Amino acid sequence: MRLLIEKAKAKINLTLDVKYKRSDGYHEVEMIMQTVDLYDRLVFQERERDEIVLTCNMPYIPLDDRNLVYRAAELIKREFAIHKGIHVHIEKKIPVAAGLAGGSSDAAATLRGLNQLWQLGATYEELENVGASIGSDVPFCIRGGTAVARGRGEILEHLPIQPNFWVILAKLPISVSTAEVYRKLNIQSIADHPSAIGMIHALKSGDIQQISGCLGNVLESVTFEMHPEVAVLKNQFLKFGAPGVLMSGSGPTVFAITDREAKAVRIYHAIRGYSRDVFLTRCW
Numbered sequence: 001m002r003l004l005i006e007k008a009k010a011k012i013n014l015t016l017d018v019k020y021k022r023s024d025g026y027h028e029v030e031m032i033m034q035t036v037d038l039y040d041r042l043v044f045q046e047r048e049r050d051e052i053v054l055t056c057n058m059p060y061i062p063l064d065d066r067n068l069v070y071r072a073a074e075l076i077k078r079e080f081a082i083h084k085g086i087h088v089h090i091e092k093k094i095p096v097a098a099g100l101a102g103g104s105s106d107a108a109a110t111l112r113g114l115n116q117l118w119q120l121g122a123t124y125e126e127l128e129n130v131g132a133s134i135g136s137d138v139p140f141c142i143r144g145g146t147a148v149a150r151g152r153g154e155i156l157e158h159l160p161i162q163p164n165f166w167v168i169l170a171k172l173p174i175s176v177s178t179a180e181v182y183r184k185l186n187i188q189s190i191a192d193h194p195s196a197i198g199m200i201h202a203l204k205s206g207d208i209q210q211i212s213g214c215l216g217n218v219l220e221s222v223t224f225e226m227h228p229e230v231a232v233l234k235n236q237f238l239k240f241g242a243p244g245v246l247m248s249g250s251g252p253t254v255f256a257i258t259d260r261e262a263k264a265v266r267i268y269h270a271i272r273g274y275s276r277d278v279f280l281t282r283c284w
């Protein structure tokens, strides 16, 4: 029985803008997405029987078709008419319901992993198309890196840049519903729309002050209103001297960026006094 291991990396949104609410209920977005080097590990092992079996190191993650890994495996089996069984062990490190796309990245890793294990020959583009039916963030997570995401998040423009800075992530012990945050967003009241083009220029320049100045997320104020402690956490990061601080996605994770290792380590230790889930990582 063959065995395969895939990393499923977390993402952050360096910019997140919402243009309008669409007639299908989704929001038209423009976001600069960036993978960071914090990842779940997925171990795939073939089974004799034609079944999907999930196990996970975290007790409260559903192991049935509510899990995005299960849905991804089911989908790829149906799409490619595969009648084989698979056991996927999910070793979670990415906090759940955090705005870091942990579930989406696990689903993307499942599509990549099974494509390889069963030698299906699907291209990244084909996997992105399959992934879009699982969730808006899944297509980006197939390739990761740095990309502009438009549409509901599934229309991707991959950017040939490799940003080089430290990312300190902190998540408070609260869960945020993405659907609820989008529902509560009042698009008319958005005063400051972040510029994806501005961020692309800043990333190309590599200047951390310029990158920091371009960070922006229109969902921040919605989540801050629902959970004021997230705004407090952002202010703590700023007090510790982080050049750029932003909430990722619909939250509640807040991240800080810096190009100096000593500063990153200092901020990491300082913020641990305010939040239990803190990670010192890099973008890739």
Ligand SMILES: C[C@@](CO)(OP(=O)(O)O)[C@H](O)COP(=O)(O)OP(=O)(O)OC[C@H]1O[C@@H](n2ccc(N)nc2=O)[C@H](O)[C@@H]1O
Pocket: 013, 016, 025, 026, 027, 028, 029, 031, 098, 099, 100, 101, 104, 134, 135, 136, 137, 138, 151, 152, 153, 178, 179, 182, 248, 249, 250, 251
């Ligand atoms: C906000 C973002 C930013 O990257 O990330 P997270 O905070 O979830 O990590 C994404 O837009 C989240 O994408 P994802 O979490 O995959 O969303 P989906 O499962 O497709 O949708 C969950 C729900 O969010 C709302 N939704 C999602 C995407 C979008 N462009 N417009 C929406 O209105 C819809 O109500 C949808 O039913």
Ligand SMILES: Nc1ncnc2c1ncn2[C@@H]1O[C@H](COP(=O)(O)OP(=O)(O)O)[C@@H](O)[C@H]1O
Pocket: 061, 062, 066, 067, 068, 069, 090, 095, 096, 097, 098, 099, 100, 101, 102, 103, 104, 106, 107, 178, 249, 251
């Ligand atoms: N493999 C998975 N890992 C984490 N959460 C999952 C997974 N599959 C389904 N979920 C569910 O998806 C929801 C959102 O999880 P996640 O992707 O971590 O959040 P976010 O989109 O905010 O980054 C959670 O309620 C969780 O129960």
